[in-house]
Amino acid sequence: MDHEKVNILLVDDQPAKLLAYEVILKELGENLVIASSGREALELLLKTDIAVILVDVCMPELDGFELAAMIREHPRFQKTAMIFISAIQVSDIDRLRGYEMGAVDYVPVPVVPEVLRAKIKVFAELYRKTRELERLNQELEDRVRARTAELENSTARLRESEQRRSMAIAAGKMGSWDWDWISGDWMWDEGQYRIFGVGPESFEVNPANVQALLHPDDVDQLRKAIAEFNKGARAYETEFRIIRPDGEVRWCVGTAAATVDDSSRVVRVSGVTVDITERKRAEERQNLLAREVDHRAKNALALAQSIVRLTRADEVKAYVNAVEGRINALARVHTILSLSSWQGAELSRLIDEELAPYSLGGQIILAGPEVQLLPATAQTLALALHELFTNSAKYGALSTRSGRLTIGWQVEDQVLTLSWEESGGPLVMPPKSRGFGTRSLLASVESQLGGQARFDWRAEGLLCRLEVPLTRKMAATTTSGKFDDASSAELQRASG
Missing domain, CATH: 3.30.565.10 (Histidine kinase-like ATPase, C-terminal domain)
Incomplete structure (x- = not known):
């Protein structure tokens, strides 16, 4: 199965050892990165994502322990796997010191190729799986964020749509109403009450009360509309004046449409009222x-x-x-x-x-x-x-x-x-x-x-x-x- 190659850093001051490590690890099919000193290794680490570091303990200027300590001080490399190679007899105290510096394992010299490959392969796979999990987790978080943002945007659009509708009705000085032709029941929305200058808590909507708010010269318009619907009309529009309870006269235009039953009898009339006083x-x-x-x-x-x-x-x-x-x-x-x-x-x-x-x-x-x-x-x-x-x-x-x-x-x-x-x-x-x-x-x-x-x-x-x-x-x-x-x-x- 094809997989994404990872970078393995080989650090040793002796070219012959580096060549030997390359030959041994070539079979893994990973990217082998070479560094001949601790300082060069640090430079490569800053430029490249490294899965495993194979480092010689005994190096001039900067030995393996010092290099490990410097690597662990950087937040980016605190979890990078490091394996020490030592050509000298290593005591328990040295091993303890190495583990304290962040080493995950020791490999003695002479190196057994199968053992070295097995150790490197384990940590390379671990690194690969960890990266894959991180990617999957990031994708999941991205999807969650996208879905959350989508829901928030949808909610915001609905809210804005409702606000725009309310603002349009208020700005347009519009109101809607519904009249049950059979029972005589009326329904007014907030805009209709506002246009007529009354409130639902104190005004009962019925033909008599509505007619009382009409300008005396325009009462015939209501009678004419009722007569037209009784004759079979399906729509009616007219301009009329109302006199609010405070005495203010307002001009309105009313549009009404009838709903009929199977026998073409009017059962309901619905309409919209628009305050056109400013236009007048x-x-x-x-x-x-x-x-x-x-x-x-x-x-x-x-x-x-x-x-x-x-x-x-x-x-x-x-x-x-x-x-x-x-x-x-x-x-x-x-x-x-x-x-x-x-x-x-x-x-x-x-x-x-x-x-x-x-x-x-x-x-x-x-x-x-x-x-x-x-x-x-x-x-x-x-x-x-x-x-x-x-x-x-x-x-x-x-x-x-x-x-x-x-x-x-x-x-x-x-x-x-x-x-x-x-x-x-x-x-x-x-x-x-x-x-x-x-x-x-x-x-x-x-x-x-x-x-x-x-x-x-x-x-x-x-x-x-x-x-x-x-x-x-x-x-x-x-x-x-x-x-x-x-x-x-x-x-x-x-x-x-």
């Missing part, structure tokens, strides 16, 4: 948003139309530039409002957007607190600031390097006061008549926002003061983005 609310918000977007789009178009219609200029190029500037100002404030979901805009942000093209070398100084503007107020002020910046860049402080502009603002009693003060620019002469920019600014601030705009054309530079109400009540004459016909008419009058 989202649909309402979406519809509201669509209407709001439509409203804002119409207002923005109306405002743009008014800008195009009311802008005046002597040349086409000047007209185009004026219209583009005002529409761009409107687009910038729309971007700011969009980022806030049309909740409002910071005044400082509006000013930063408008002054960006003119902020040269510290010519402009800003001072004021953070002020949140309503959408309508932000749009109107953005256009007003655009007119002021455009006028200053053409004729005022921002038209020269030496010019300076200071913009300051404060809020008192929900009224924003903004001051615009120019200096260091060209000599200012009071205008003989107001241009469209000034007239439209006055009209928008006063008509649109119910505020006031004052101009002081000082020789050293324009001083403008705007007073604008901030509350919704005070600004109720306009809505988000609105530029109504009355305002258009006011601007028309302002434009002459």
Whole structure:
């Protein structure tokens, strides 16, 4: 029978003896490993798995006893079989010492080949059987671990599946129910109770109690479903509302399926209820948003139309530039409002957007607190600031390097006061008549926002003061983005 070869280490300082041992043990068919010194034997042991060590007792530098002691000190070789060979008469004390060092047997010289082979064969087989048992034991442990892990994984998967099912029902806000059509008995699961806002300990499931939780306008849905099943329907689906005991109204969608007997008579109806309240609310918000977007789009178009219609200029190029500037100002404030979901805009942000093209070398100084503007107020002020910046860049402080502009603002009693003060620019002469920019600014601030705009054309530079109400009540004459016909008419009058 074929078997796995094992390694037998032969240790002797005399080559002739090593050769003799090889000849004697060759018949065993094992791997013979040769070492001519104790140190070489130690090196081989560290590199190779050895079944049996045959070692000469008398060797220079490191004798057999010392070698055995060093081998036994290593945890890996504490059970390795060692057989001593001695060419001298060995006393009982020497034998005892050898056994203490870990020897399993002594072989005297001259060596009897049959005896040596028999001893080596016994320990080689023992080593082989031990290794085989270790392998079998390891395989058994591996199988046990694998089986245990498989069972644990299976249990974990079942547990996770149940958790996912429970989480899906809870997250999906679902409930299931069963109605015995013959006896009238109902069965609700936990999700069904949760949707209706009741508990099994205090709520008896029966047609009367269930109907009492339905919205009065949707009670007919239950009657219709019963009628459909009595007519032979096998499935029914509908949306309905419930009123929980705490007064909260919830939207649900119910799906039911009938079980029939051999005579096609309904004997049981089972179904699933899904709470769709959040979906309904989202649909309402979406519809509201669509209407709001439509409203804002119409207002923005109306405002743009008014800008195009009311802008005046002597040349086409000047007209185009004026219209583009005002529409761009409107687009910038729309971007700011969009980022806030049309909740409002910071005044400082509006000013930063408008002054960006003119902020040269510290010519402009800003001072004021953070002020949140309503959408309508932000749009109107953005256009007003655009007119002021455009006028200053053409004729005022921002038209020269030496010019300076200071913009300051404060809020008192929900009224924003903004001051615009120019200096260091060209000599200012009071205008003989107001241009469209000034007239439209006055009209928008006063008509649109119910505020006031004052101009002081000082020789050293324009001083403008705007007073604008901030509350919704005070600004109720306009809505988000609105530029109504009355305002258009006011601007028309302002434009002459």
